[in-house]
Amino acid sequence: MVTQRVDHKWGMVVDLDRCTGCQACVVACQSENNLPINTKDLFLQRRAYEWIRIERYWEGEFPDVKARFIPIMCQHCENAPCEPVCPVFATYHNDEGLNVQVYNRCVGTRYCANNCPYQVRFFNYWEPVWPERLRNHLNPDVTVRSRGIMEKCSFCIQRIRRAEVTVERRERSNLDYATMKKRNFLPACVSACPTNALNFADQADASGPVKEYFDDVNEHPHNEAHDRKTRGYRLLEEMGTKPNVIYLKKVDPFPLRKGVGHGS
Amino acid sequence: MRPSAKMLTLGLVGLTVTVVVGFLIAVLLISWFSNPPFGLGNAPPQPIAFPHTVHAGSTADGGMGIQCEFCHRNVTRGDAATVPAVEQCLFCHKTIGGTEDTAKTEIAKVRQSFEENDPINWERVHRLPDHVRFIHEAHIRFFTDPDQPTRTGINGESIGQPLTVAETCSVCHGDVAKMTEVQPKQGQSLKMGTCLDCHRNNNVATDCTVCHK
Numbered sequence: 001m002v003t004q005r006v007d008h009k010w011g012m013v014v015d016l017d018r019c020t021g022c023q024a025c026v027v028a029c030q031s032e033n034n035l036p037i038n039t040k041d042l043f044l045q046r047r048a049y050e051w052i053r054i055e056r057y058w059e060g061e062f063p064d065v066k067a068r069f070i071p072i073m074c075q076h077c078e079n080a081p082c083e084p085v086c087p088v089f090a091t092y093h094n095d096e097g098l099n100v101q102v103y104n105r106c107v108g109t110r111y112c113a114n115n116c117p118y119q120v121r122f123f124n125y126w127e128p129v130w131p132e133r134l135r136n137h138l139n140p141d142v143t144v145r146s147r148g149i150m151e152k153c154s155f156c157i158q159r160i161r162r163a164e165v166t167v168e169r170r171e172r173s174n175l176d177y178a179t180m181k182k183r184n185f186l187p188a189c190v191s192a193c194p195t196n197a198l199n200f201a202d203q204a205d206a207s208g209p210v211k212e213y214f215d216d217v218n219e220h221p222h223n224e225a226h227d228r229k230t231r232g233y234r235l236l237e238e239m240g241t242k243p244n245v246i247y248l249k250k251v252d253p254f255p256l257r258k259g260v261g262h263g264s
Numbered sequence: 265m266r267p268s269a270k271m272l273t274l275g276l277v278g279l280t281v282t283v284v285v286g287f288l289i290a291v292l293l294i295s296w297f298s299n300p301p302f303g304l305g306n307a308p309p310q311p312i313a314f315p316h317t318v319h320a321g322s323t324a325d326g327g328m329g330i331q332c333e334f335c336h337r338n339v340t341r342g343d344a345a346t347v348p349a350v351e352q353c354l355f356c357h358k359t360i361g362g363t364e365d366t367a368k369t370e371i372a373k374v375r376q377s378f379e380e381n382d383p384i385n386w387e388r389v390h391r392l393p394d395h396v397r398f399i400h401e402a403h404i405r406f407f408t409d410p411d412q413p414t415r416t417g418i419n420g421e422s423i424g425q426p427l428t429v430a431e432t433c434s435v436c437h438g439d440v441a442k443m444t445e446v447q448p449k450q451g452q453s454l455k456m457g458t459c460l461d462c463h464r465n466n467n468v469a470t471d472c473t474v475c476h477k
Contacts, residue, residue, distance in 0.1 A: 094471045102472050104395045140343075143395040143477050157473045161397070169402040172411070 005168075005175045009097040010155055011203040012190070013210045013232070014071055015248045018197035021054050021069030028192030029073075032156060034142045036128035049122035051153040052189050068250065071198065073189065074099060074120045074153035075235060075243030082112035082121060090150070097203070097244055098155055106149040113150060117236050118243075121152045155200070156187035177205040203244070213246045307445035308387040312373050313366070320430070320441040327441065333429050339400045340429065347386050350378045389446045390437065392454070397477040406466070407432040416465035418452060 029035070029052045038048035052073035059066045076099045083091050083099070090105035091112055113121040127147040130138070138144065141158040145151045163183035164175060173179050180202075184191065190198040201208030213232040220228045222237060231249040234242070267275070319335070321327025333339050338346040353374045362368045377384050392398050407415060407427045415423045418435055434440065438451040452458045463470050 092472075094473060096471075098473075100471075100473050102476055104393075104476065141397065141477060154473075158397070158477055161473060165399055165402045169405040172405075172409070 006177065006202075007095060008160075009203045010076075010160075010244065011097070011201065011210045011214050012073075012076075012155070012187075012245045013199045013213050013248065014245065015197045015199070016068075016070060016250045017231075017248060018195040019054075019069050019071060020195060020197075021056060021067065022194065023054055024192045024194055025052050025071055025189030025198060026050050026054060028188040029153070031137070032139055032142070032188035033154075034128075034138050034144050036126075037130065037134075042126075045125075047125045051120070051122070051151075066252075070247070071189070072118060072120060072235070073245070074155075075118050075241065075245045076155065077241035077243045079241050081115045081117060081241060085111040085115045087111070096160075098157060099152075100157070101150060101152055101154065103143060103145050103149055103151065108148040108150065110150065117239055117241065121150055123150055124148060159187065160185045177202055177207065210246070213248065217246055307447050308389065310387055310445070311384050312370050313445075314370075315444050316440050316446060317442060317444050322441065325442075331428075331430060332433050332440075333404075339433075340404050342401055343397075343399045345400050350374065350384060354378050389448050395476055397475055404429055404432050406468075407435075414466075416462075418458065418462045418465070420461075420465055 030037075030050065033051060035049070035051065036042075038050070042048035052071055055070045055072055057068050057070075059068055076097065078093075078097065080091075080093065080099050083093060086092075087109060088105050088107050090102050090107070092100055092102070094100050108123065110123055113119075113123055124145050124147050128144060139158075141162065163180055163185035166183055167173055167175055167179045171179070186200050187198075190200040199209040201210045203210060203214045205211060213230050216228050216230045217232045217234065223233065231251065232246045233249060234246060317325070317327055319328050319330050320332065321329070323329045335348045335352060336345040337348065337352075338344055357371050357374055360371070362371045374384070376382075406412065407423075408429060410426045412426065415426075417423050430441070434451060436452050436454065438447070440446055459475060460470060462468075463474075468474075
């Protein structure tokens with residue numbers, strides 16, 4: 001039997017209504033992808049980085065104030081601004097709709113990071129170091145990026161690939177949505193999220209959690225007529241980068257009273 | 265006409281530059297195309313002189329004919345082929361002590377290592393770079409799968425029957441069963457082109473992320 005492959009197109013939906021800003025995704029990503037430990041020194045140099053970060057901002061003014069959180073990872077744009085500026089094709093778009101960074105091609109020009117509107121590409125200014133006791137904690141499926149190259153969120157492609165190999169070669173079954181789901185192909189942040197705010201699946205998988213949002217957002221490109229049926233939107237949508245990550249607006253049952261606070 | 269002193273100096277300098285540049289180009293070409301470069305990197309000294317010929321060699325050649333995957337147990341189950349635990353050597357060597365003097369001393373080392381709970385520090389011979397993901401299991405399953413209708417060899421030759429595990433191993437590692445010491449010179453150069461040739465021949469995915477991590 002020859003196994004049949006499904007051409008995947010991955011997508012992530014982030015439900016901001018469920019995000020509590022707990023940073024579990026950040027920690028999960030850090031340990032899955034062999035990120036160096038962000039020390040105080042690195043923060044002072046502004047060279048600390050996380051592939052997925054929680055951006056916090058305040059709404060309203062004291063005392064009527066609310067904290068809002070947005071997890072921001074590589075948006076895997078379809079029209080990625082980082083791709084055409086790379087002189088060595090270290091970043092490219094693969095068949096599965098992922099924006100891939102090939103570390104051993106990268107020469108460290110940093111053009112891509114300068115062209116990224118989401119600021120999710122990070123440059124290794126230093127050789128990554130870990131305390132001796134963490135040496136054996138490194139994930140063997142992810143290479144350790146050396147100094148001088150760019151890195152970013154990969155949607156944990158190593159997990160997708162491992163699931164594919166297991167399904168295709170060990171189980172010798174077709175590579176469709178149902179068989180993939182029995183394997184853990186979810187990115188580390190998604191499997192770590194305690195409130196299921198992060199969802200990851202194939203954009204065309206009708207039984208998956210993301211299809212309705214991608215269909216809706218793709219049908220109404222810029223929501224000019226406010227006719228979207230879901231709460232979905234993309235970050236910096238007006239730039240036309242077409243990210244493969246969709247955010248769902250927060251529905252606030254207790255909105256701030258208008259005209260409250262010092263500013264009024 | 266005799267060349268002037270100035271011309272003679274210039275000629276000498278030119279000759280030197282040509283020789284030096286030519287030498288550098290030759291070195292670069294040889295190190296790129298030969299494997300391993302200049303025959304360097306011969307088999308590293310191992311803590312115990314383990315002869316693959318005796319263990320894995322065919323019975324006709326005086327070996328035991330043990331399959332690769334009997335000792336390298338993880339090779340059909342996971343990424344790494346793995347080196348067996350000392351305990352596994354003792355499966356046989358608890359009773360087999362060897363007949364020749366050299367064999368006796370080497371086997372005594374294995375037994376000593378087992379009794380002292382001191383693992384043997386084998387020197388690794390074959391190593392891929394850190395940024396390459398190679399899963400032994402997937403490759404062995406592909407070539408040994410009887411249900412696979414077509415499979416193509418690394419040089420484009422068509423392989424009708426499914427290979428045995430040992431035949432699959434020797435595609436890349438060379439015929440280890442005939443090596444007294446495992447040599448770093450493999451059956452293939454194992455540059456990226458080798459991997460890609462075989463993936464293209466067999467119509468397997470060639471996306472960068474399939475192999476690069």
